[in-house]
Amino acid sequence: MPRPEPHVINGLTGRRVLITRTADRARPLASLLRSCGAEPLLLPLIDFERAGEQAPLDAALERLVAGDFDWLVLSSITTVRVLLEKAAQLGAALAALVPEGTKVATIGSSSRQVVESVGLTVALAPADVQSAEGLLAVWEPAGGRVFLPQADIAAPALREGLVARGADVTSVVAYHTVDYPARAEARLTAELPSGVVVSGTDMPATLSPEEARAAIDAETLDAVVAASPSAARRIAQILPALGSCRLIAIGRPTAAEASRRGLTVAAIATEPTPDGVVAALESVFANEGNSP
Numbered sequence: 001m002p003r004p005e006p007h008v009i010n011g012l013t014g015r016r017v018l019i020t021r022t023a024d025r026a027r028p029l030a031s032l033l034r035s036c037g038a039e040p041l042l043l044p045l046i047d048f049e050r051a052g053e054q055a056p057l058d059a060a061l062e063r064l065v066a067g068d069f070d071w072l073v074l075s076s077i078t079t080v081r082v083l084l085e086k087a088a089q090l091g092a093a094l095a096a097l098v099p100e101g102t103k104v105a106t107i108g109s110s111s112r113q114v115v116e117s118v119g120l121t122v123a124l125a126p127a128d129v130q131s132a133e134g135l136l137a138v139w140e141p142a143g144g145r146v147f148l149p150q151a152d153i154a155a156p157a158l159r160e161g162l163v164a165r166g167a168d169v170t171s172v173v174a175y176h177t178v179d180y181p182a183r184a185e186a187r188l189t190a191e192l193p194s195g196v197v198v199s200g201t202d203m204p205a206t207l208s209p210e211e212a213r214a215a216i217d218a219e220t221l222d223a224v225v226a227a228s229p230s231a232a233r234r235i236a237q238i239l240p241a242l243g244s245c246r247l248i249a250i251g252r253p254t255a256a257e258a259s260r261r262g263l264t265v266a267a268i269a270t271e272p273t274p275d276g277v278v279a280a281l282e283s284v285f286a287n288e289g290n291s292p
Helices: 023-035 055-065 077-089 109-117 132-138 157-164 209-217 229-238 252-260 274-288
Strands: 016-019 039-042 046-050 071-074 103-106 122-124 145-151 168-179 223-226 246-250 265-269
Touching: 016 023, 016 209, 023 039, 023 274, 046 077, 046 229, 055 077, 055 145, 055 168, 071 077, 077 109, 077 145, 077 168, 103 109, 109 122, 132 157, 145 157, 157 168, 209 229, 223 229, 223 274, 229 252, 246 252, 246 274, 252 265, 265 274
Parallel strands: 016 039, 016 223, 071 103, 071 145, 103 122, 145 168, 223 246, 246 265
Antiparallel strands: 046 168
8 A cells, every 4th residue: 555645844854863774674764754854864783693593493483383382473573584584495485384373463563564564464463552561461362382583682571471471482582683784694684575665776875983973073963763772772882972963762662771871862752663753753853943
């Protein structure tokens, strides 16, 4: 379905917004920012590699295919990319690896869109708070066997919350979160479906950490977006003094990590989507006039 024309926000016109993601993950937000009159820039901080030990993941996938799990919980787009890569190695579609009797749960509208685009049906997802807390709040099944592939640095809250609700959880490391760039031989290469990625070659300029620091010192950068707690940690390391540049955190866990690292959070995007980030930026600039 074509995306409706976004409302042009005068408060974002001319604003320079730094997205701390790789180009492939930044496209949707960059496109929306441009349509609102802002200038998106990139500073990739986080990348992803395959798990160093593949045996636990492979064993869990064999159990998944065999129908040993009642639930598959996909808490991030990167987890979907891992499973897409595994499915390709097996010469199958991802949907073919998930038996009809296994239900799928997700977190975040972007993750849900990706999951549905690869042919899976989402049986459960939080409607409001897009986090482990939000999914646990709507988790009604009693007991059951749950397959939970996650990042190596994933907080234990989701696994522990499911266990507390009587689930038998098989949690495995699906990928490693690393500083950008990932090693070429270990970097995840699975492409997301074209229907959920904004295509085009007109990508924003990519800044080096030194260039980003110079822009902040010169007060020519209006905002920086942290998409995850790991991104917040890297921002604190690389850009510890933000000056007049506002930090927008996607989700409360990211905001909490930024605060722990001594960063001031100007606004929290409650929805982990481009629209959610733009709404957070609006809230920051609304009271500052229409020009940067």
